Amino acid sequence: MNREDRGPIQRLVDKDEIVDLVHRYSYCVDHRLYDEVVMLFTEDCIVDYGPSFAPPVRGRSALRRMFGHPSAGFAATSHHNANILVAFDDDDHATVATSVYAWHQRTDLTTPRLWGYYHDTVERGPDGWRIASRQLRVLGTEDWGAEMHPAVGREGTTRHASAESSEHP
């Protein structure tokens, strides 16, 4: 069944589920529900938080270990997602760009902050939509101290703008 055969209703339902998926990631991370976080991803997911966390995490098990590792720990985190743009590649695959404003607090009470975008690919599986790949690209940080993927290239042009291909101009 191609895109024209499904109606706008199915698209709205799918988009709603994809937006929920993105929201749930931040909710679960901030509430330390790590077993739930990894279930939002496909079994063979690729998650790339940046060159300081290289190589990218591959698979749910590795992702779960990363979240549980003591050195990954902050005293608190708060991730705020906005500007979600969903572009369907076909009925079961979509590309998603989501802005993130993240406030963190270390145990020494310093507060590293980050502003950027998650670039995801999502796919529909037997149990609903899952994140197949996620890459974090950064517009700016304060008190951060780790090298990140830049959202905008050195020439001032965007590095990658999959959301440009969205159906809505």
Next chain:
Amino acid sequence: MNREDRGPIQRLVDKDEIVDLVHRYSYCVDHRLYDEVVMLFTEDCIVDYGPSFAPPVRGRSALRRMFGHPSAGFAATSHHNANILVAFDDDDHATVATSVYAWHQRTDLTTPRLWGYYHDTVERGPDGWRIASRQLRVLGTEDWGAEMHPAVGREGTTRHASAESSEHP
């Protein structure tokens, strides 16, 4: 009529109205439209902003007095909601978790900030959806100076995660 009897369209319409309700709260608070704020709640609402504001506010009239009280005043506030997760309990009741990033400015120009979640129950009345209960749970603050309900418990587990039961995994 149970959930299966209504279609996905009604659910999307209801969810859209609930998201608007949550958005309108922040819009009205920041623009000091306090008479409008209280109409977003049920007549017998319970609103719990935290132990420093105990006991919880009960009812629209008490809520209106709280917003109008001079000691409650900031020179400016800006509440940004994100990550809204809606879980329907039945056709007329839902549980909502909404992240809030709140910037405030006191008259002395200090800027208390807060990152956390509103946990709401909402219900459909004769005039549409209303907030029946709201509790603010906090992930972090800066320059805040008031005791708040924690979003995450001391053991590092989430204190309450009603949004986990959402229909979308």
Next chain:
Amino acid sequence: MNREDRGPIQRLVDKDEIVDLVHRYSYCVDHRLYDEVVMLFTEDCIVDYGPSFAPPVRGRSALRRMFGHPSAGFAATSHHNANILVAFDDDDHATVATSVYAWHQRTDLTTPRLWGYYHDTVERGPDGWRIASRQLRVLGTEDWGAEMHPAVGREGTTRHASAESSEHP
């Protein structure tokens, strides 16, 4: 065709496209996709960023020049939209209020920040929804240094609250 003749589905589709339009503005500005930014507006748009940028920008060409002007440049920007409220005036016109939390970084590494609302009118054209007018009204700033339109008047009442007329209370 009046409002009653279209169903809730069309309204949801339209609202979804309008929300995407608002999201895309911030995505494109932050990624310096200025040719794309101006295509989100009508040819004869009016864009009012505040008295420091007076008079308001009129038309796509002038808007494109403004974005390309070196003095307008920041080393980085990150705009986070939330609390979007859409009120339809008729099937092809709507009024939109959108909160914006904007983090900027100058080349000297100072970080001007702004909290406020975009007040837009949008209209449906042959190629979809476009922004016909946008005015930025501000709740607060830090390290900003430019005069802005206030969101709340000196009397503590809201200056203009078009979103109050939304269909959802």
